[in-house]
Amino acid sequence: MKRYPKSPYLKAGGLVYLPRMFDKIRLHLAGELPEDYHKLRGKGMDGRACSYLRIGYEEVLSLVKEGLTDEELTQWCLENGRPLNDVDILIWNDFMTKRGCHESDSAVTELLEKFKAESGLSQRDDIQTFFDYFEADEGRDSQ
Helix, strand or coil, X not given: CCCCCCCCCXXXXXXXXXXXXXXXXXXXXXXXXXXXXXXXXXCHHHHHHHHHHCCCHHHHHHHHHXXXXXXXXXXXXXXXXXXXXXXXXXXXXXXXXHCCCCCCCHHHHHHHHHHHHHCCCCCCCCCCCHHHHHHHHCCCCCC
16 A cells, blocks of 8 residues: 655654655655655655755665664764754755745746646645645645
């Protein structure tokens, strides 16, 4: 049975998105991650998370295989990557939750519109960010 990953809004160590990345890895290892998600594993937002934390995706994959919890994985990332202060966490959370929203980078906005079209959500003007898109596409939004 295929299952969607956790909401991108969930936090670990105060950081949004990390539980989703860890869950995508777990679901893939269990053969439960939908095929559409396979091509961007370790790339896209997963890649941004790893880059921001200055850790390798393959290292995270290895630790998930060992059975670490979201909090344990996050702690490892913070201890082995770059240390983050409250402002770093605020910047990450603001950046991620607003990704795609009237970006100055038109390629990002176009990519969001492409994803919406492929999912039959083009008419949804309320979907302004990638987080909005994930919630709607995976059936967690109110509409």
